[in-house]
Each structure stands twice: as structure tokens, then as C-alpha cells.
Amino acid sequence: MQNLLKTLAWIAVAVLGAAALGAIALHRGEALNSTWFVIAAVCCYLVAYRLYSAFISAKLLALDDTRATPAERRDDGRDFVPTNKWVLFGHHFAAIAGPGPLVGPTLAAQFGYLPGTLWLVAGAAFAGCVQDFIILFCSIRRDGKSLGEMAREEVSRRGGFVAQVAVLAILVILLGVVALVVVNALKSSPWATFTLAMTIPIAILIGLYLRYLRPGRVLEASAIGVALVVFVVVAGQWVADSPSWAAAFTLSGVALCFALVAYGFAASALPVWLLLAPRDYLSAFIKAGAIFSLAAGILVVRPHVLMPPLTRFIDGSGPVFAGKIFPFCFITIACGAISGFHSLISSGTTPKMILREGHARFIGYGAMLLESFVGVMAMVAACAMTPGIYFAINSPAAIVGSTPAAAAATISNWGYQLTGQTMTDLARSVGEQTLLNRAGGAPSLAVGMAQIFSSTIGGERLLGIWYHFAIMFEALFILTVLDAGTRVGRFMIQELGGRVWKPFARTSWTPGILLSSALIVGAWGYFLYQGVVDPLGGINSLWPLFGIANQLLAAVALVVATTILMKMDRLRWIWVTLVPTAWLVTITMTASYQKIFDANPRIGFLSYANVLAAQIAAGKIPADKLAETQRLIFNQRLDAVVTVVLAAMVLVLIIEALFQWHALLTRRREHPLHEVPYVATQWPADFTGVAHGTAQGDD
């Protein structure tokens, strides 16, 4: 009887989800209420978790709760710490959720709300969660080994090297593009620039507190820090209102670019306790708070989605970034649907802290579902504003014009009504001089969030505070990605350099620290600068490059997972990883090809370079713009080369894997699985790792 009731309840959830999806997909005419998005997403997630993840756990992976995890066998209180599954879920989620699921869906909203939302939900359920879950499982069975180590052991040495270099390449592009998002959010905005600049001394203050006054007391230090950050968000308004202070904090894109490069260098070279770690603590709390507030805001306000399901830009002529729905919608939304970078977290800290193998389902699959939900909320926030405003904020000046009147005329011409006065009034009400041409997703998401929040608390009066709170929250955790990523990149460069010259690998050797920091900062700084000076807005070329890189890493992770599953003789269910791998390889290779060779200069790097070269040859470029144009040509060709290298690396890995798979399937060779041998757990079945006091079975 109970089983029957359960089955009926799950059928009801599935029917409700299908109905909500149907409402989203088939709705035309009046604006749709965002509650449908929440219902559709949540019901799909519940069904996917209940059925698909259970199937993967039982049939494909055969998770074994009687097997001791690395946290039990190697428990050292440092890396290997048995952790309650809810706490570890929080840890894992905080590590995987960065700016990607907020920015990607916001940019992809230019196609309308439908393609992005469907990809977020389906991509997560069938690809992203599967990758995170299976890589986590593989790493648990190998004492928490990293993706690179698993690729080397299970695929081939060359595969391991490719994975390592791919990670470094992705890191560089990722850092360049997220820094560009910050620059576009802060340029000519004294309020936002002041707020973000002040988070640096606040972080240092907390760093000193945690180092000297109260070592390791993270909660109390973070509480002080969060209070100070809220204060500087409010104080930013006073700075913006004071002509002399406002002038000091009004920076151009190029000036902000150099400021970020200097910051990245400092964060990488300075001791980690001084700046990087305290900023990370602050960012984690503010991130959790802002994401919960956004979810609560959407549930309370239930805004109407004003963007149509599909826009005219599905034909590839989008102003935010050029390219058709296939493949660019799937490239633009990487994080939130599937993100290769997650495989580094799933094979990093989490497998060393997991209590039971069975928890991998909840943590690996479940946390990614939650990230997908963050992506859906970002989509709702972006689509809840008038489409005209959305396009005015996110389109580069070269396409819509740089004055409110010109932008309004162009955008109205596309069929999305907008007046110049609307943009001027909106900018004034959020305390900005202008909101035009701020491609990158952060400002439009901040406007969306501010409109949702201010309908709950404060009304029009607090719109400016909410807007700057949202900008600060996004910029703060982008900077956290920036400094943590720069430091990791520095270590990778030192490790690679150490193969050539040993002393370089010593992480405490000052010249090595300075040189490797300069190399990594110089690399992403170059991409950032290139994006800042690009007349097409930078995001147009760099975000797809980042999406391609991130999805390629996902393909690498899934190839490693498929190889391991083949070695485990799980051929019957191998499509679980093989299908998403094939899909990712298809979209990334198509996108790479189009980004390099497409005849449309807004899509193809080479054709844009050729158009510019032809303009120079025809004498159409004024003498003072000649050097700038030549640099632009060089940058386009560089981007083409980077795309070729990324695609080639993945092809190498896939070819390696195909040989390996062939040998495995024809049983020509024995391929040992590099799993740690089975050890039975000593913990009682009800052990939950409750952290407080002494854990059960402790003494």
C-alpha cells in the first residue's frame, strides 16, 4: 500500500513537471509567470534524482556502503576528514558554484528563455550531474586522485599530460573572461568600483585577525567582514554623490584591466592567509546569502517573464554574441548544464571527505542539480526585465550605438520597444551614469535581481542599494575565482617548469613565485586586455572560447569515466557516459570549427581578421587606428590558434581512448583497474559523521 502511494506521488510529480514544461514551451502571447519555471525545474530535478541517479548508483556504479572510503582509511584530520553528508554537500556546492551559472544563462537569454532553460534542465540531468557523480565515484575508489592522475593511469600517460595542459589552458581563458565580466560591470561606476576596492582592505583586516588575533576562528571573522562589506555597499552611494571622490573611483575599462592584473599578481604572490583565504571566506557567505535571497525573491515576487520563448536571434545574428542556437546556446551555458571544471572539484577535496560511497549520489549528482537551479533562476532574473532593457545593457556600442537614443532606436527597430529615456531613468534609479553596453551578464543580472528584491523590500528607494549589492556579490566571488585560480595556475606552471629546471618547482622560492605569478597573470591579463579593447565587446569572442574550453574539459572527464567503466565491465550501461561524451564532442567541435572558419566576421576569428586586413589594405583605417587594428587582427588569429590547440588536445585524448577501448573490447590486452583494494568499513551502519563533539565510534 505504502509503495503504491509512493509510486502515485512520484507519478504526480512527473505529471506536474511535464505540465509545467509544456506551459513554458507552448506558451505564447501574455507574459508567463516565473512560478512555472520553478515548478518545471524542481519536478524534473526530483524525477531525475529519484530515477536516473538511482539507476546509475545501482546498475552502473554499484555503490557499496560496506566499503571504507578514503576518509575512513586515511583519516588524518587534514585532507581526509569524514564529513556529514549535508555539510559536505554544502562544501561541494560552494566549490562548484561560481559566476558561470549566473553569467551563461543571462547571455543565452538573447535566444529567448526556452532554449537555455531546456538545456539547463536536461543538460544537468543527463550530462553535468552524471559527470560530477561518476568522476567523484572514480576518485573515491582511487583515494581522491585528481582527474589528471586518473587520465594518466587509466587512459595513457599522454592522456594525463593532455588533461593537465587542458586544465591550465582553460584556467587562463576562464580567468581572462571572468575578469572581463568584472571590468564591464565596474567601468565608469564609482559606486561599484569603490565597493569592490574596499573589499580588499576588509579581506586583509580579516586575514590579520585570523592569523594573529584569533587563529582559525572563521565564523566570527567572517561575521565582522560581512558587516563591513554591507557597510561599504551603502557607503559607495556617498562616494558616488561626492564629485571629488567619484572622480577618483571612475575608471575606464583599460585602467580597471591593469588594476585587476596587479591585484591578481598580488593575490598569487602574497601569503595565502593575508588576502586570498579571507576573501574566500567572505565570498562563500555572501554567495550563499545572495543565492538564497534570489530564490526567495523569485518565490515571493513571482515576476512575469517578459522575454519571448524564442527571439529573432536564434538565426545567429544576436547582438550579445553571434552564432546560432546550435551549437552556441550549449556552449554559452556551460556551468549550470555541464561544466568540465567541476571534475576538478569532484576529484579534489570532496572524495577525501566523503563518509560513505552511497553519499556520492547525493553530493555529486544532487549538488549539480542545485547549480542548475541557480542557472534557471539567473535565466528568470534576466528574462523578467523588459527585453529592450536586456538588449540595451548587453549589446556592444558597435552594434546598438553608444547613446541612449541611438540604442533605443536600434533595439526598437528589432521589435523590442525601448525609449532612450527609459535607459537614462533606469541608470539614475540604480545610481549609475549609464547602463548601456555592459556586456558580460553581471549588470543585467544585477538589474533583474534589484528589481526582484526591491519589490519585496524597500521599493524604488532601495533599487540602487540592491543593484550594487548584486554587483558586489558577483564581482566579489569572481575575484575569488580570479585569485584562487591564479594561484593554482602558478603552481601548475611551477610544476611544468620544474620538469625543465628543478628549482623552479620549489613553491617557496621567491624568484620562482614571482616569475610564475607573472606568467599566469600575463597570460589571462592578455586575454582580458584583448576583450576590453575589442570593439565587438570582448564577450562575443571570449565567452564562447571559454565555453568551448570548459566543455572540452568535460569531454576529457567523460572519456576518462567511460574508460574506467569499460574496465569495470559495465558495457551494458556505457551509454550513460558515452552519449553525453558524443554530444559534447559534437557541440565543441562544431563550435570550434565555426569560431575559426565561419564566413561571418562576427563569428569566425579568421574572417574577422581578414575583413580588418582588407580594410587596412583598402586604406579605410585612419593612420592613428592602424596599430590598434593590427593588434586586433593579431588577437583574432591568436584566438583561432588557441581554439585549434584546444580542439586538437581533446582529439588526441579521444584517439588514445579509442585505441584503449578497442583493445579492451577485443580483449587483446589486460588493462588493470587502478582501484584501491576493498577494505570493509569499521563504522557502524548508523554512523553519520555528526561533526560535533566526538563522532560515534570515536573513542
Place this chain on the structure above:
Amino acid sequence: MARLVAISGRVFQPLWQALRDWCGDSAYDRYLQAMRRQRDAALLSRKAFYLEQLQRRYSRPSRCC
């Protein structure tokens, strides 16, 4: 009243502890527990443990996009 305090304590104490575990506030306590489990003396002071932990945590990808 006393009962109310006891009940709310039972509810909030695990939540409070979960928050401490999540943000790393209780990392040193967990280290001491692990050392005790292994019948080992704690090797590091709170400050030394904090610094060593940060070095390790930020030498590998810890924050995603």
C-alpha cells in the same frame, strides 16, 4: 522554559555545528579528534594548523567557475 531552551538547543546545536564545519571554523577541533583517534599527540598548534591548512587548500583547484 528550561525545556524550551533544551529543545531549541537540540535543534540549533547541530545546525550551528554544521555551519562551523561548512566554513572551516571547526577544522582544528576535527584535527584534534583525528589525532586522538589515532592515539597520537596533536602535532600542530591552532595557528600552525590554520596556516598549514590554507597552504594545502589553495594549492589545488578549490573554486570553480
